[in-house]
Amino acid sequence: MVGAGTDHTKQALSGGPAIILVRPQLAVNIGMCARAMANFGLSDLRLVSPREGWPRTGAYRKGAYAAAAGATHLLEGAKLYDSVAEAIADLNFVYATTARGRGQMKPVHTPATALADTAKRFAAGEKHGVLFGPERTGLDNDDVALADAILTFPVNPAYASLNLAQAVLLVGYEWFRSAHGDVVPYELEERSPPATREMTMAFFDFLEEELDKRGFFRPLTKKPVMSRNLRNMFHRMGLTQQDVRTLWGMVVRLVEGPRRDPKKVWRRKAPNEDAGG
Amino acid sequence: MVGAGTDHTKQALSGGPAIILVRPQLAVNIGMCARAMANFGLSDLRLVSPREGWPRTGAYRKGAYAAAAGATHLLEGAKLYDSVAEAIADLNFVYATTARGRGQMKPVHTPATALADTAKRFAAGEKHGVLFGPERTGLDNDDVALADAILTFPVNPAYASLNLAQAVLLVGYEWFRSAHGDVVPYELEERSPPATREMTMAFFDFLEEELDKRGFFRPLTKKPVMSRNLRNMFHRMGLTQQDVRTLWGMVVRLVEGPRRDPKKVWRRKAPNEDAGG
Numbered sequence: 001m002v003g004a005g006t007d008h009t010k011q012a013l014s015g016g017p018a019i020i021l022v023r024p025q026l027a028v029n030i031g032m033c034a035r036a037m038a039n040f041g042l043s044d045l046r047l048v049s050p051r052e053g054w055p056r057t058g059a060y061r062k063g064a065y066a067a068a069a070g071a072t073h074l075l076e077g078a079k080l081y082d083s084v085a086e087a088i089a090d091l092n093f094v095y096a097t098t099a100r101g102r103g104q105m106k107p108v109h110t111p112a113t114a115l116a117d118t119a120k121r122f123a124a125g126e127k128h129g130v131l132f133g134p135e136r137t138g139l140d141n142d143d144v145a146l147a148d149a150i151l152t153f154p155v156n157p158a159y160a161s162l163n164l165a166q167a168v169l170l171v172g173y174e175w176f177r178s179a180h181g182d183v184v185p186y187e188l189e190e191r192s193p194p195a196t197r198e199m200t201m202a203f204f205d206f207l208e209e210e211l212d213k214r215g216f217f218r219p220l221t222k223k224p225v226m227s228r229n230l231r232n233m234f235h236r237m238g239l240t241q242q243d244v245r246t247l248w249g250m251v252v253r254l255v256e257g258p259r260r261d262p263k264k265v266w267r268r269k270a271p272n273e274d275a276g277g
Numbered sequence: 278m279v280g281a282g283t284d285h286t287k288q289a290l291s292g293g294p295a296i297i298l299v300r301p302q303l304a305v306n307i308g309m310c311a312r313a314m315a316n317f318g319l320s321d322l323r324l325v326s327p328r329e330g331w332p333r334t335g336a337y338r339k340g341a342y343a344a345a346a347g348a349t350h351l352l353e354g355a356k357l358y359d360s361v362a363e364a365i366a367d368l369n370f371v372y373a374t375t376a377r378g379r380g381q382m383k384p385v386h387t388p389a390t391a392l393a394d395t396a397k398r399f400a401a402g403e404k405h406g407v408l409f410g411p412e413r414t415g416l417d418n419d420d421v422a423l424a425d426a427i428l429t430f431p432v433n434p435a436y437a438s439l440n441l442a443q444a445v446l447l448v449g450y451e452w453f454r455s456a457h458g459d460v461v462p463y464e465l466e467e468r469s470p471p472a473t474r475e476m477t478m479a480f481f482d483f484l485e486e487e488l489d490k491r492g493f494f495r496p497l498t499k500k501p502v503m504s505r506n507l508r509n510m511f512h513r514m515g516l517t518q519q520d521v522r523t524l525w526g527m528v529v530r531l532v533e534g535p536r537r538d539p540k541k542v543w544r545r546k547a548p549n550e551d552a553g554g
Contacts, residue, residue: 013433036443038436069438101466105517110459154453156290157462159315161346166313166446173447176431182387185434189378240382 013041016175017095017118018129019168020046020087022143025135027052027060031067031075032165033132038071040172041180045078046087046129054080084131084143092126093118096139096147097167099160104141108150111174119178130171135164192242199244204231206248210255290318293452294372294395295406296445297323297364299420302412304329304337308344308352309442310409315348317449318457322355323364323406331357361408361420369403370395373416373424374444376437381418385427388451396455407448412441469519476521481508483525487532 019037024030024047034045052060068075081087088094095114096106109117118128131147133139144150153162153170162170208217208227217223237243296314301307301324311322329337345352358364365371372391373383386394395405408424410416421427430439430447439447485494485504494500514520 013435035438035440039432039439039443041433041436069440071436100463103466105466105468108461108465110461112454112459152461152463154450154457154459155316155462156318156453156457158290159318159348160462161312162316163312163346166316166443169443169446170450173431173450176433177389180431182389182431184385184387184429185432185437186377186429188385189380189382191382 013180014043016040016042016044016122016179017115017171018044018046018088018091018127019171020048020084020129020131021050021164022048022084022087022131022139023051023134024132024164025051027062027064028067029135029164030054030078031064031069031071033168034064034068034071034074034078036165036169036172037074038068039169040176042172042175043074043077044129045074046081047078048081048084048087050080051134054078084146088129088131088146090127091129093121093128093149094147095128095130095149095151096144097130097132097151097153097171098139098144099152099155099162102141102144102150104144104150106144106147106150108152110154111151111170114149114151115171115174116178119175122179132164132167192240195239195241195244199241200234200239203244203248204234207251210251214255290457291320293317293319293321293399293456294392294448295321295323295365295368295404296448297325297361297406297408298327298441299325299361299364299408299416300328300411301409301441302328304339304341305344306412306441307331307355308341308346308348310445311341311345311348311351311355313442313446313449314351315345316446317453319449319452320351320354321406322351323358324355325358325361325364327357328411331355361423365406365408365423367404368406370398370405370426371408371424372406372426372428373408373421374410374428374430374448375416375421376429376432376439379418379421379427381421381427383421383424383427385429387431388428388447389454391426391428392448392451393455396452399456409441409444469517472516472518472521476518477511477516480521480525481511484528487528491532 019033019042021030021033024033027050030047030050037043037045047054064075065072079087095109101108122128130151131139131143133143151171153160153167155162208230211217217226234247239247296310296319298307298310301310304327307324307327314320314322324331341352342349356364372386378385399405407428408416408420410420428448430437430444432439485507488494494503511524516524
């Protein structure tokens, strides 16, 4: 749904913590994790004893590649290990994702705080990793014991079951926000510059003059407060210069009726030729 | 994978912005969106002209319910509309999710800022909604025109394709963080209280005395700096009272060799009977 924004001319980001899938069960989930990693510029995928082996030919591999939706470079580059200990041997700091306390007296962090710290320490040369357990059971206590800290997601306690790829997605999202900024992936459109006060005041004066002529402000004693409310409404729009020209043109049409020679009407009234409306 | 933490005694959260799926194509995606909503306490699901109709019997409905993984109450309660205009008629503020600029001069927000604002205004009684487009194409420009603002995800520009349920997940995640806090869904374990300075100093003194006896500090002129480094290492552990007792017992064992009468050894050395190790 949000795919049309992919810009293939941009260089893919890489780096970030290793995503370590411990005994993953389903190929399709490995593929979806790869896709989530690519979305947020993560590139280090590690698999510990995937249930059905890796890499494979046939339907298993095909399922993973289809779910990866183009992030196949991550599947191609995935490293395979027999144990968690081997998978994390080169890392400086490791998080274990769990959905509940594990009685292990480890510090517990949410993704927002954990990945902010990881981004800072990654920039200083440290290598971090995040362990994710099998779909059905999660990490066992021996896996958790190998980690430095626990990572838990802030979720509805009555419905805490996140799927594997969604957990990876949230870790990727917070990594991206800390490492690359909470910014949209495209250049914002060039907007018309904000209107100057002189322009908006001129428009308000013009509008009120036309309203006054038509007896809008009644009783007249209320005019100051009615005028102030009206001006505040327009101020809330955060008017651009183009907006003011559009509104001006609109009021002109409302008071003058059907236009015969648009150019001429416009020239007489508007403060600028580059007319909107 | 993180399912074992679901606490069915907790009341399900509800509220938050309406999640409006515009012309969704696949039943399984509707189900996964429902699951993501339940994870983060969202309860208002709206469907605009789902491609294959809604609700339905047969495989379509079955796919949605299976993917919802228990969040079937959201599917049961989903409201069906023929147009986006009808689906948002009762709302005060509407976001349109897009992956790129749309030339519509609308303000563009990321989920973190947008949902923080929504949470604040929801608490003040406003009703907000978020539009999500069809999987393949996203929202069309007429849909976007109906919204007050654009919501775009901070993603890797080279790989910006988020799937529908993942986009809903990130909106839910940021809603939860703003409305309910960035907190883990379980009580943190009761830890042993932090050690007092008196306890840690007593341990350091004991350790250094034993090391001194064995000629660890050589050359002696380096002892002050070696001692300081050692103490700093232990300080970095953020020792609890239990940790200090454990370390003390460990050093006792290292210097005394195999224990014969543990109780007696412990009584002679440790500052507290509730021994660790």
